[in-house]
Amino acid sequence: MRIILYIGRRLLFIVPQLLGIVLVSFLLVKSIPGDPAVLMLGPTATPDAIASLHRKLGLDHSLPVQFWIYLKNLAHGDLGTSWQTTRPVLEDLIQRFPATLELVSLGLLLAVLIGVPLGLASAFNERGWLAGIANFYGLGAGSLPDFWLALVLIFIFYTTLQWVPAPLGRIDLTIVPPPPVTGVLTVDALLAGDWQAFRSAAGHLVLPALTLGLINAGPILKMTQSSMEKMLQSDFSRYEVLCGMPRRLVVRHALRNALPSVVTIISVLYGFLIGGAVLVEIVFSWGGAGQYAVQGVLNSDFYPVLGFVLFSAIFSLFVYLVVDLIYFAIDPRISH
Amino acid sequence: MSPILEVEDLYKRFPISGSRRYVQAINGVTFSVGAGETLGLVGESGSGKTTVGRCIVGLTELSAGRIRFKGEDISKPRARWPRHLLGKIQLVFQEPGESLDPRMRIGRSIEEPLLALKVPPSERRALVAEAIERVGLSREMLELYPAELSAGQQQRVAIARAMITSPELVVLDEPTSALDPTARAEIIALLMKIQAELGTAYLFISHDLSTVRFISHRVAVVYLGMIVEQGDVGEVFAAPRHPYSAGLLSAVLLPHPHFSLESSIRLEGEIPSPINLPQGCFLASRCPLAIARCRQEMPPPDNLGGGHMVHCFRHRDVASMDHASDTFAEFQREAERILAGQKTAGPVCNLGGTSNG
Numbered sequence: 001m002r003i004i005l006y007i008g009r010r011l012l013f014i015v016p017q018l019l020g021i022v023l024v025s026f027l028l029v030k031s032i033p034g035d036p037a038v039l040m041l042g043p044t045a046t047p048d049a050i051a052s053l054h055r056k057l058g059l060d061h062s063l064p065v066q067f068w069i070y071l072k073n074l075a076h077g078d079l080g081t082s083w084q085t086t087r088p089v090l091e092d093l094i095q096r097f098p099a100t101l102e103l104v105s106l107g108l109l110l111a112v113l114i115g116v117p118l119g120l121a122s123a124f125n126e127r128g129w130l131a132g133i134a135n136f137y138g139l140g141a142g143s144l145p146d147f148w149l150a151l152v153l154i155f156i157f158y159t160t161l162q163w164v165p166a167p168l169g170r171i172d173l174t175i176v177p178p179p180p181v182t183g184v185l186t187v188d189a190l191l192a193g194d195w196q197a198f199r200s201a202a203g204h205l206v207l208p209a210l211t212l213g214l215i216n217a218g219p220i221l222k223m224t225q226s227s228m229e230k231m232l233q234s235d236f237s238r239y240e241v242l243c244g245m246p247r248r249l250v251v252r253h254a255l256r257n258a259l260p261s262v263v264t265i266i267s268v269l270y271g272f273l274i275g276g277a278v279l280v281e282i283v284f285s286w287g288g289a290g291q292y293a294v295q296g297v298l299n300s301d302f303y304p305v306l307g308f309v310l311f312s313a314i315f316s317l318f319v320y321l322v323v324d325l326i327y328f329a330i331d332p333r334i335s336h
Numbered sequence: 337m338s339p340i341l342e343v344e345d346l347y348k349r350f351p352i353s354g355s356r357r358y359v360q361a362i363n364g365v366t367f368s369v370g371a372g373e374t375l376g377l378v379g380e381s382g383s384g385k386t387t388v389g390r391c392i393v394g395l396t397e398l399s400a401g402r403i404r405f406k407g408e409d410i411s412k413p414r415a416r417w418p419r420h421l422l423g424k425i426q427l428v429f430q431e432p433g434e435s436l437d438p439r440m441r442i443g444r445s446i447e448e449p450l451l452a453l454k455v456p457p458s459e460r461r462a463l464v465a466e467a468i469e470r471v472g473l474s475r476e477m478l479e480l481y482p483a484e485l486s487a488g489q490q491q492r493v494a495i496a497r498a499m500i501t502s503p504e505l506v507v508l509d510e511p512t513s514a515l516d517p518t519a520r521a522e523i524i525a526l527l528m529k530i531q532a533e534l535g536t537a538y539l540f541i542s543h544d545l546s547t548v549r550f551i552s553h554r555v556a557v558v559y560l561g562m563i564v565e566q567g568d569v570g571e572v573f574a575a576p577r578h579p580y581s582a583g584l585l586s587a588v589l590l591p592h593p594h595f596s597l598e599s600s601i602r603l604e605g606e607i608p609s610p611i612n613l614p615q616g617c618f619l620a621s622r623c624p625l626a627i628a629r630c631r632q633e634m635p636p637p638d639n640l641g642g643g644h645m646v647h648c649f650r651h652r653d654v655a656s657m658d659h660a661s662d663t664f665a666e667f668q669r670e671a672e673r674i675l676a677g678q679k680t681a682g683p684v685c686n687l688g689g690t691s692n693g
């Protein structure tokens with residue numbers, strides 16, 4: 001019962017949160033210099049033609065009126081049209097968002113698989129060799145630019161070793177993509193039972209996901225290590241030690257208390273990576289939502305940018321809600 | 337009373353990372369605690385009280401010295417203690433909230449020390465029930481989590497957990513300083529009740545002098561990792577012989593308004609850093625009685641009889657000074673009156689507001 005009340009309250013807050021996000025990003029996007037009409041009509045356009053296109057696009061209205069019109073359309077599920085793709089933004093995003101989600105989710109999963117065990121290992125024996133690796137990794141990975149690492153990985157695994165397909169998109173051009181169901185190619189290929197498409201899609205995923213995994217394992221490692229150390233040095237762990245409790249149990253109890261901060265950093269990274277993976281998307285010509293939004297910013301194509309912000313915001317809020325529900329279920333301090 | 341705990345010439349220094357120097361936290365501490373006795377350990381913040389307590393329970397390795405418990409050497413890491421000593425020395429922390437695992441039910445927390453002792457489950461349940469009732473909490477609370485309890489209740493849980501192994505010595509590291517005055521008085525009363533029933537010895541660490549006066553039989557005054565004076569609590573409080581003890585006592589704001597303490601000993605300046613310890617008496621830079629000799633030599637311990645020890649070249653002069661010993665005597669009588677009232681009328685006394693840095 002309480003949990004339903006809790007979800008209800010959270011959902012109630014989501015609407016004003018989204019409104020705020022849309023307003024701020026609207027103002028920001030509008031403040032980017034550049035006139036879409038000029039870009040659309042090219043350098044030979046007459047002032048008259050530009051003015052009439054402005055009227056057609058609604059750009060002759062004042063900013064508040066433009067915002068109001070955008071909101072009204074939004075209420076009808078109309079996110080505007082991209083002048084570059086000449087398609088509705090909603091359609092574009094439905095096609096591209098799953099691509100980003102697939103990449104980011106797998107990347108983050110790899111980051112967790114690398115970061116958490118290394119973080120734990122280094123917290124257990126602070127002076128051991130694993131701790132050394134972990135410290136080195138924390139320093140190194142934190143300072144590497146992701147696109148650079150992507151290029152290095154491409155050089156090693158594609159150019160030199162030829163283990164992975166060329167970094168051009170999500171699937172081989174010669175292979176017919178599976179019929180879209182979820183938009184996530186690997187999943188759709190499995191649903192269609194198309195083994196060849198799956199192999200190709202998975203092969204294309206390896207390097208970009210590995211890049212994201214290697215980079216983002218850094219903060220996860222650091223957080224695991226520091227919160228675990230903090231818990232092992234807390235009075236309740238010390239008490240267990242002095243009672244003569246087996247080390248195994250002391251560690252397990254410390255881990256149980258360290259977990260929430262690790263989950264928090266993972267959820268924050270998840271939301272961040274939707275847009276934060278854009279350089280990796282560009283290097284691998286991923287054609288995801290981040291890349292779409294950046295094209296929008298560069299070409300004064302407002303609606304794709306706003307649509308992307310909205311999608312990512314909803315996604316982040318959804319992730320946070322799920323995390324809160326997990327806490328709610330596992331943490332007595334919140335649920336009681 | 338034969339001592340159950342003997343601490344002999346204890347030293348502890350902590351290396352400072354990125355430097356060759358050390359924090360010299362404990363610099364030659366010697367004392368003992370008799371069975372069923374309470375020794376109060378008082379001193380300013382940073383004087384090393386917690387470190388002494390941690391060395392005794394085996395959480396911190398000593399740099400030098402010897403600790404014996406009932407004649408057995410325990411000045412080695414906890415893991416190498418004789419097994420039969422497990423649970424015989426217990427600890428209660430200052431912050432009750434932090435000493436309990438937030439994700440563990442109260443009942444399980446209290447039970448934990450028994451798990452380490454491999455007590456069978458049926459016996460454990462009975463002992464847990466007994467323990468929680470001993471500290472005046474209801475059995476329903478065993479199902480709760482620490483966050484659902486008040487700080488005072490949490491500290492009761494910590495005491496129940498400490499008492500469940502029938503320890504002979506409990507190190508209480510400022511068990512009441514995180515509590516409000518009412519909870520503080522209740523915890524003190526509880527500790528005294530438990531001691532009367534079970535005969536447990538306490539090492540009671542505090543910088544709250546009136547609480548120490550109230551609960552201790554003997555007191556040791558720590559300054560910069562050294563015990564400058566120790567002895568019977570009534571004697572030390574009524575007639576302190578070390579300038580530091582006298583200064584500490586005169587700085588106390590007594591809870592009772594008509595005790596105005598005007599001691600002629602005022603300590604000035606800051607505590608020297610434990611990284612660069614001064615030569616000679618550690619108090620020389622702050623002591624109004626300091627003479628040239630104090631800056632060159634460390635004053636040796638002087639035995640005044642009856643277990644009253646003092647490290648000061650001029651303790652005779654301190655004794656002859658007019659430092660309001662009448663007021664201390666009156667304070668003592670008042671404390672005893674409160675103590676008597678405590679036993680009959682429950683926790684009504686005011687032990688609050690007497691903190692002294």
Ligand SMILES: Nc1ncnc2c1ncn2[C@@H]1O[C@H](COP(=O)(O)OP(=O)(O)OP(=O)(O)O)[C@@H](O)[C@H]1O
Pocket residue numbers: 350351359360361379380381382383384385386387388543610
């Ligand atoms: N693990 C440690 N590493 C380095 N220095 C330490 C460590 N623990 C304590 N110290 C230092 O040792 C000295 C004594 O500290 P301790 O905590 O024992 O004092 P205390 O009398 O308990 O003070 P308080 O009243 O604040 O609790 C301090 O100078 C402190 O900084």
Ligand code: SF4
Pocket residue numbers: 578579580617618619620621623624625626627630635647648649650651
């Ligand atoms: S030895 Fe000297 S400096 Fe130290 S306390 Fe006594 S009189 Fe003061």
Ligand SMILES: [Mg+2]
Pocket residue numbers: 385386387509
């Ligand atoms: Mg302390």
